[in-house]
Every structure is written in structure tokens, then in C-alpha cells.
Amino acid sequence: MTAHREYNFTGGMPDPASFPIEGLVKSAVRALRRVGGDGFVRYPGDHGDLNLREVAAVRFLRSHGASVSPSDIAITNGSMQAIDLICRAYVRPGDIVVTEELAYVGTLGALRHYGTNMVGIPVDKDGMDVEVLERRLAEIRDNGGRPAFIYTIPVNQNPTGAQLSVERKARLIELAEEFETLIVEDECYGDIFFEATGSLAMYATATPGRVAYLGTFSKTIGPGMRLGYVIAPQATMLRILAQRYDGGTSTFASVILADYLRDNMWEHIAETNDVVRRKRDVLLESLRAELSDLARCRRPTGGLFAWIGLPASINMDRLMASFSACGVMCTRGRDFHVDSKDVSYVRFSYAYPTHDDIREGVRLFGDCVRAA
């Protein structure tokens, strides 16, 4: 069987039709002329463009009610570069990093690359299980160790869609204090909510220096911009930026996006969230119609992903091969597991494909699951 079409449910890609081409065209004309040559023949420096840092500060204030100085913000090539720099700043081979047991593939790849000893904590609908976390931290301390940091995606967790509850956020901060470790709070999906918005970021409530916060414009605008950021107080920031040897992130891309977001950020986010929410609905309806007996999936309240559980008896190798033959592209659960455990889950990213492709893709998905 050869695939004539592809149904692309991979990657954290936003809706292509929502990418604001005309808005960015207008901003390119305006920002390039305003900044002028002098702004582009200089190096951006490790903190990057001030305009975009100011936008990130405005966003943080509105989302989390806390003022952040632009000097505590550094623009990075997506939040992924920030993760890489943090790994390089904090991890020596053999060091422990604690993370959700199921976590972002990019982070896991970087942690493995730097020889990290990863400790995974189970995740339920309220995020990382802080009781298990406490026990693991105590064990680590009893063995004379201390984690380099605790990495978490607290809202719209990737891949599970979990929302770390307010109580657990508070407890996580307490535990980080008690066990003297840094929290890396990756809020990469922090603008994508379909119902209630998220709770306050830990960065906004913890003691300064306890949390490094990561944000990005990849999920509301597009990963092709390569614009994310890290927020951290000076000592933490200096340690992170000491690892940076790339001359800084593109001023060119930054000033144009900053110009666009200054006027359009919240309207754009509201519009794209509406588009993405409808795609989520199409996915959930299709799953219900095709596979209610075989697949289980929590209703995502934000973010870009559905984490779909399949019967435990299923042969994942054969299933993935048959997806591939059908042109259904999704991500295997194992890829998200800290220990590469072959969990009987797949992750569907629903913001990229069209409504028709979601329906047809899920129909083919259903055929494959049923056949397996």
C-alpha cells in the first residue's frame, strides 16, 4: 500500500493559515525603515533586540501580573536554544536532571547529548506528581546528590496536555527551595488556551533565582521565526549567557516581529486560539466517531497536542509501520519517555492539518489501529 497523501500530525506546528503574512509585511516595511541601517550593522549581543524583549515583558505582565525588566530577558533562537544553553550552563555529564516522565523530545535529546542522568516523575492531569517528586528528591539527597535542575512544562504539557495545578506549582517551588535546585519553567504553550487561561507562572511567585522561565513565539506565530526567550535574574542569566557564542539572535527578525506584536499580540492570539480550538474539536469528534472503543484521550484545554492512549496489547512497531504506509504521520509515545519506554500512546498535533485532513487522517488511523 502506497500513501498518496500525507496527514501530518507531527511536530508543534501552529495553523499555517493563521501565520500573519500581511501583518508582518506591514511591520517589515515600518520596522526596517524606522530602525535603519545603523541598527542592523551592529551585533545584537547576548540579550538580543530590546524591542522584542519589551514585548516579552508586556506579555509576561499581562499573563502573570508581574513586572520583568527587559534586562532580565534574553532573546534566543526559539526556546530550544535556551534549553541548550541551560543544559550547558548547569549540567556536567552524570548530573541528575528531574523532568516529567513524558517530556518534550527536544529537551530529552539535549539532556541525553550532555550525558544527563534523567529522573522522570509521573504526570497526571494536574501535571507532575509532586509527592513522587518529593520522594525522588529525598532519595537523590540521601545518595549525596542534587539535581542540576527540575525541568517542567507546567501548562499544556507536552505531550500529555496536563495543567500543573496551582497547589502543585506552590509545592514544586517549596521542594525546589528545600532541595536547593533550579526550576526550568518552559511555558512554550503558555498562550494557547481554549477555555480558562493558565495559572500564574512559578517565575512570578517564587523567590528570584529559583526559577528560569522560557517563552517562545514559535507556537503562536511560527517556529520558522526562531524567536524565543529566557527570563532569569542577573546571576542566573549571566551563567546561561556565558555559554552563548553565536553573537545573539537576529535583530532583523526580532524588530519586525516586535513591531507586529506590539499592536496585534492579543488579537492574534485570540484568533489563532479560536482556529486551533476548532481543529481540536474536529479531532476529538473524529476520534469519538472512529475509535471510541479503542482510543482514549483527555480533552486538551489548550496547547497543540492530543495524547492518545491505545490498548496496552497493541504492537507499536507494527502500528507505526502501518501509519507510515497510510500516510498518517504522528509521534510515537516512546519518543517522549525519559527512558524510551514503549508506552502504547501516540501524540497527535492538531493545529497544522486542515479539518478535512484531520477527519481523513483519523479515519485511516482508526483503520490501522483496528487492524493491529
Place this chain on the structure above:
Amino acid sequence: MTAHREYNFTGGMPDPASFPIEGLVKSAVRALRRVGGDGFVRYPGDHGDLNLREVAAVRFLRSHGASVSPSDIAITNGSMQAIDLICRAYVRPGDIVVTEELAYVGTLGALRHYGTNMVGIPVDKDGMDVEVLERRLAEIRDNGGRPAFIYTIPVNQNPTGAQLSVERKARLIELAEEFETLIVEDECYGDIFFEATGSLAMYATATPGRVAYLGTFSKTIGPGMRLGYVIAPQATMLRILAQRYDGGTSTFASVILADYLRDNMWEHIAETNDVVRRKRDVLLESLRAELSDLARCRRPTGGLFAWIGLPASINMDRLMASFSACGVMCTRGRDFHVDSKDVSYVRFSYAYPTHDDIREGVRLFGDCVRAA
């Protein structure tokens, strides 16, 4: 004495008035609409945007007469990111890297960061002294070692302005073969020539795999783009890109610049080189008028820098302090030395300041030198 003005001769910054604002505005409108949302909601990937890789291939073919496949090109955040990735791929702490004795500050910083044992080779007007190089390579081998790589800026060398001669390029390749090491050929100033253009790149003539080639758009367009590239055959490239954890370089900046360069590259280079050549002339005339007795400087035949020798007896600490008090910003010779030797030189970058600022800056420079 307080400085009322600044005369900025630091950094490798091109002429600000030559930055093609209107050309990039036009290309932004055209490229954004042509590429469309789908091109920007995807990750650029480790190799980066194909459009800009094709432009780099066209440039290499015209400059060096050799075809390079875009699949052997990866776009990086300036050539500086490529240097960082190469260090990470090839250097373990304590490893030897051979370089010109006077070399790019950014490269030296990265090499030091990764714990490199740097071996500096003297430079004259024809570039790295290959006879000394041969002796040092033999010594290294006799001690059971082998350099991780030889780093060189063969054309318009930073900071000395040297041009590695054709004969020395051939000899350098032979030595790299004999001593089985990689040449990192950083041609960051490879488009900036005022008289004859440069000789063929070593990448174009050496056995594939012997050389990794670095290029950039920072010096002809602007460092604020953060767009450079590395050219290397597959095995070398995979080793370099295995260190990359940033999701790739901005598609957004890349497609716009590629659109501009496709139609305007050679005309733009000819125009900016003309502007920069005239600034070089103003600098040389001013130096002759103000300081012919005290400063010596080879006439740069390309690039952005004049490497100015001062009397050996001069107190560099006091001199730099008096420059600072006068608002004259230039880079101290010591910063370029592999062993931070306090050579009695300063580097003047002449493309950024205006003609008037060059004249006035050199006049103040002359006062300071004479007073010291």
C-alpha cells in the same frame, strides 16, 4: 576630560548607510507572500533555508569556480555559530588547535571556553607562516599529539589584513594532509576586496573532507541579520550539526535575504566595497597626516580593518585609557593574541564611522599616541 562624542572603530561592522533597507523591504513583501504561512510554521531544520543555501552556492561558484551542493551547506547564526559548533564537535579540553598567532577575538573566546590548548603561528603579509607551521606540527606529532583543527582567516585576515598567498594555501593543504588534520577556512571577509579579488578558497582545491569552509552575510549586509553558513561534505557536516540544538536558523530572515541577494548580490558587494575603500583611503590619509612618524600600517587591500603598529616602548594601558577619555574606540592588540601578549598594536575598523569621524578620530588618536 570627558568625551562629548564617540569615534567608533571597534567591531567588524559594515557601513550603516550601505545596509539595503529599501531592497530588503521589497524582498520582505515579495518573499513573505511567496513563501506563505506554511513555510514559516515549520522548523527550519539543522541545514536551514534552502533559498539562502542556494545563494551561498551561487556565490561560492562565482568566487571560487567550484560547484557546491546546497546539501553540503548549513545556514548558521552568523559564522560565529559555525565556529562554536565546530569547537564542540572537534575539541575536547586540552586538545590542540592551531591558528594564526593574531586571530579573531570571537574564535579565541570560543577556543578558550572549550579548554583548547592554542598554538599560534606568526603571520606576515602573506598570511600564516607555513614553515613555522610545519615545525610546530612536527613538534606536536613528536609529542604524540594531533591538532583538532587548523583555524585560519586566509583572506583579509583579522586583525592583520594579511592575504594567504596561493603558494602558502597549497602548502597548508599539504601539511593538513600530512599531519591528518582539518582546516577550518573562515572566509568571513571573502567578499570585501578593493583591488584584485582573492585567490581560490582552499575548500575548492583540497581533497573533500580536508577543509570546512565558513562564510557570512554579516560583513557585506550586516551582523544584525545573524546569517552565516558552513560548507562541508556530509561526514564533516553531520559531525558539526550533531552539536546543534537550536532548531535551525531563522527561515524568516533567510528567505528575505535570499530574495534580495538573488537579484542584487554582486551589485551590492561592488557598491559597498567602493564605499568601504573610500573610508579606508580617508583612514590611511589621516594616519599619514597625523602620525606618519609614530604609527605604521600596511595598506589593507580588502576587509574592514587597519592593523596599526605603535612604538614598542608605548604603555598600552595608559594609551587605551586616554583613547577612552577622548571617545576613541578601537581594539587593543592584546585582545587578538592567542597568548594575550600585549603587542603594541591597535585595530581600527574603518567601515562604520563617517569620513568626518574617521578624520577627527584619527586626530584625537594622534594626540593620545603623541602624549603617551
